[in-house]
Amino acid sequence: MLKLLAAGLVASVAVIGTVHLASADPVTITFRFNDTEQEVRGAIDAFQRDNPNIKVDLQRIGWKDARNQFLREAAVGEGPDVAHVAQVWVIEMGAAGATLALDDFIRKDPPPNGFADFAAQDLAKGRDGHFYGLPWTTDTWAMVYRTDLLKDAGITDLPHTWEDLRKNSEAVYKKTGKAGFGFPAGSSASGAMWFLANFYWWSHGKELIVQKPDGSYAIGLMPKDVVECMNYFKQFMDGGDNPKTNLAASDAHDPAIIQALVTGKQAMGAMPPNTYKEILKAYEEANPGKSIPFASAPFPHQDDTKSSMIGGRMLVINANSKHPNAAWKFTKFMASQAVFAQYYRTQFPAQTSLLKQIDFGAPLKGFAEQFPHARTWGAYASGPAPIGTLWNVTTRTFGKALSGQVSTEDAAKELFAEIGKQMP
Amino acid sequence: MRDRLFITTMLLPAVVLLVLFYGYPIFDNLRISFTDLSLLGMKKGGNWVGLANYRELLHRGDFSHILFNTLIWLTATSVLLRLLIGLGIAVLLNTRALKTLRLASVARFALLVPWATPPIVAVVIWRFLLERNGFVNDALMGLNIISQPIAFLADMRTVWPSIVTIMLWNTVPLIALSLLSNLQTVPEEYYEAAELDGATNWQMFRFVTLPFLMPAILVLGLMSVFWSFNNFVYVWLATGAGPGTFTNVLATEVYLKAFVDFRLGYSSAIGMVMAVVMGAFGILYLRLVAHRQLEETL
Numbered sequence: 140m141l142k143l144l145a146a147g148l149v150a151s152v153a154v155i156g157t158v159h160l161a162s163a164d165p166v167t168i169t170f171r172f173n174d175t176e177q178e179v180r181g182a183i184d185a186f187q188r189d190n191p192n193i194k195v196d197l198q199r200i201g202w203k204d205a206r207n208q209f210l211r212e213a214a215v216g217e218g219p220d221v222a223h224v225a226q227v228w229v230i231e232m233g234a235a236g237a238t239l240a241l242d243d244f245i246r247k248d249p250p251p252n253g254f255a256d257f258a259a260q261d262l263a264k265g266r267d268g269h270f271y272g273l274p275w276t277t278d279t280w281a282m283v284y285r286t287d288l289l290k291d292a293g294i295t296d297l298p299h300t301w302e303d304l305r306k307n308s309e310a311v312y313k314k315t316g317k318a319g320f321g322f323p324a325g326s327s328a329s330g331a332m333w334f335l336a337n338f339y340w341w342s343h344g345k346e347l348i349v350q351k352p353d354g355s356y357a358i359g360l361m362p363k364d365v366v367e368c369m370n371y372f373k374q375f376m377d378g379g380d381n382p383k384t385n386l387a388a389s390d391a392h393d394p395a396i397i398q399a400l401v402t403g404k405q406a407m408g409a410m411p412p413n414t415y416k417e418i419l420k421a422y423e424e425a426n427p428g429k430s431i432p433f434a435s436a437p438f439p440h441q442d443d444t445k446s447s448m449i450g451g452r453m454l455v456i457n458a459n460s461k462h463p464n465a466a467w468k469f470t471k472f473m474a475s476q477a478v479f480a481q482y483y484r485t486q487f488p489a490q491t492s493l494l495k496q497i498d499f500g501a502p503l504k505g506f507a508e509q510f511p512h513a514r515t516w517g518a519y520a521s522g523p524a525p526i527g528t529l530w531n532v533t534t535r536t537f538g539k540a541l542s543g544q545v546s547t548e549d550a551a552k553e554l555f556a557e558i559g560k561q562m563p
Numbered sequence: 564m565r566d567r568l569f570i571t572t573m574l575l576p577a578v579v580l581l582v583l584f585y586g587y588p589i590f591d592n593l594r595i596s597f598t599d600l601s602l603l604g605m606k607k608g609g610n611w612v613g614l615a616n617y618r619e620l621l622h623r624g625d626f627s628h629i630l631f632n633t634l635i636w637l638t639a640t641s642v643l644l645r646l647l648i649g650l651g652i653a654v655l656l657n658t659r660a661l662k663t664l665r666l667a668s669v670a671r672f673a674l675l676v677p678w679a680t681p682p683i684v685a686v687v688i689w690r691f692l693l694e695r696n697g698f699v700n701d702a703l704m705g706l707n708i709i710s711q712p713i714a715f716l717a718d719m720r721t722v723w724p725s726i727v728t729i730m731l732w733n734t735v736p737l738i739a740l741s742l743l744s745n746l747q748t749v750p751e752e753y754y755e756a757a758e759l760d761g762a763t764n765w766q767m768f769r770f771v772t773l774p775f776l777m778p779a780i781l782v783l784g785l786m787s788v789f790w791s792f793n794n795f796v797y798v799w800l801a802t803g804a805g806p807g808t809f810t811n812v813l814a815t816e817v818y819l820k821a822f823v824d825f826r827l828g829y830s831s832a833i834g835m836v837m838a839v840v841m842g843a844f845g846i847l848y849l850r851l852v853a854h855r856q857l858e859e860t861l
């Protein structure tokens with residue numbers, strides 16, 4: 140009997156010891172981030188200091204591979220605990236069962252100022268009504284101008300209409316020999332022409348994907364709308380004011396475009412604020428003490444139309460995460476005011492309350508003016524066509540038209556046929 | 564009988580391993596190609612659609628364009644040029660003049676640099692060289708050959724020659740060095756005898772050097788066809804299959820369908836078509852060309 144008691148005591152001590160040790164053991168979660176490490180390193184270190192029992196391993200991957208890699212891993216029970224994703228991917232990822240519904244966390248342990256404070260909530264809400272992502276940053280695009288080149292071309296006002304934009308771009312090229320509106324016209328499945336085409340359509344009160352009153356989805360444009368948009372952007376290529384080499388550029392942050400703006404070889408660009416900040420920084424470093432010859436402004440729009448997107452990133456938690464509580468704690472911390480104020484300063488937060496506190500400053504004024512004329516992707520993201528397919532079809536068909544591979548009419552027909560296949 | 568059993572038993576593990584290693588992925592890819600499996604539906608799996616993916620592929624309006632790009636530009640042009648330039652460099656490096664000037668070793672070492680450069684790095688380097696303010700445009704403008712920069716990787720007139728140039732830069736050294744090592748095995752007496760018979764340089768090359776090199780050329784040619792036909796890196800990194808879809812090839816189409824449109828089933832069908840084309844080429848090549856040439860040489 141004594142032996143039995145002793146054995147029981149030893150076993151109990153062992154169990155208690157194990158439990159105690161387990162609770163003291165640090166939990167390791169992985170965070171997959173798709174931009175540069177230095178942007179979030181400070182925030183991660185601060186989180187680990189505040190939460191010594193949670194270690195965060197940072198993984199990095201390029202944006203182009205981020206979505207596919209995460210989906211592949213999640214399908215076989217792997218992947219990072221927390222992932223940095225584009226806002227428009229969240230609904231698809233939720234439907235694929237790759238991400239965890241966050242409703243319980245949001246209800247029991249909500250972020251400061253509540254979930255209602257976040258922009259782009261429609262893109263966080265899955266088709267089953269659950270929330271699958273926490274909006275993290277916003278990167279509404281706007282137009283950026285080299286004011287010195289505009290002045291050299293005799294332009295005093297920033298353009299307010301698409302026609303003015305075209306005329307000014309042409310004038311810069313003809314009068315200074317520099318590129319006018321140098322936009323990335325590449326054909327890879329990136330956001331290059333996709334964004335510009337949609338901004339153009341939205342500003343004219345039209346949209347590519349619409350949700351009908353009965354809940355079904357349809358193409359909201361006529362072929363002539365697509366042809367008109369293709370013809371508009373083709374003028375820049377044919378006129379030479381957007382260099383033909385930009386047919387090989389597929390991102391706003393293409394080095395050739397950034398370099399051309401920094402060195403004054405290009406007068407106009409379209410981009411998100413973090414790319415613009417990089418350009419300002421590069422200019423200041425190359426020209427210390429000089430005044431900054433840059434200004435930003437909204438894309439052309441009418442009083443009641445939008446001309447840019449409330450785009451941005453969200454944080455999602457992997458459905459396979461073994462430490463969902465720690466992952467949520469980290470996610471919530473990354474969306475806090477302290478992170479945006481002290482560490483992650485290249486992006487704007489997705490909370491309305493935090494956005495209001497930001498002093499955009501003169502060069503970024505145009506981005507602030509763009510916000511009221513920006514919209515979320517709405518039906519584009521909740522509709523039946525994968526957003527990547529929409530990007531690919533649009534940029535490919537625009538690429539074909541802009542490069543002269545086919546006529547704008549044929550390219551528009553192809554765009555309709557390919558997107559039409561995606562509509563049930 | 565016992566010997567046969569023993570040999571079979573000894574071979575069995577290797578055969579099983581090969582079947583598992585090569586056979587299973589092929590079989591699984593074939594199975595997926597008959598489904599509508601999506602990257603977003605991997606947990607659920609795909610539904611059986613029979614030959615629908617194959618029918619769609621073969622009836623696509625741009626299938627012939629993609630096939631033409633793959634067969635003519637990516638494969639035939641690059642392989643022929645690779646063999647011709649590689650042979651030329653090998654012969655040059657084997658000349659007495661180069662050896663006398665002690666430049667052969669330097670040249671061989673220089674050839675190793677592009678060969679040792681990973682394809683991804685090679686493409687990045689060439690993208691810089693070919694861009695608007697890159698070295699090539701600067702040089703051509705400096706020499707007054709052109710007045711405006713050429714959009715090498717975006718202009719339909721220059722994009723394929725540019726991609727092929729990048730491929731050649733990266734892969735010709737392997738061909739050249741392989742042929743050079745074969746050239747060095749040709750007995751000197753053959754040339755001496757030919758010289759005594761009054762053969763010209765061209766005749767010596769045609770009737771002495773080339774027959775000796777033919778087996779190596781055939782093997783390198785066959786390997787090059789497989790490398791080129793299946794290649795994804797050069798086109799994808801250089802142009803992303805653009806402008807538009809102008810440089811789209813089967814390998815980039817596989818990627819686009821699988822990882823942009825999420826259609827793994829359809830993408831697998833393209834992969835199977837590629838495997839069948841290459842399999843047919845391999846069999847035809849071995850039966851009609853390589854077998855006869857090797858027999859003649861031996």
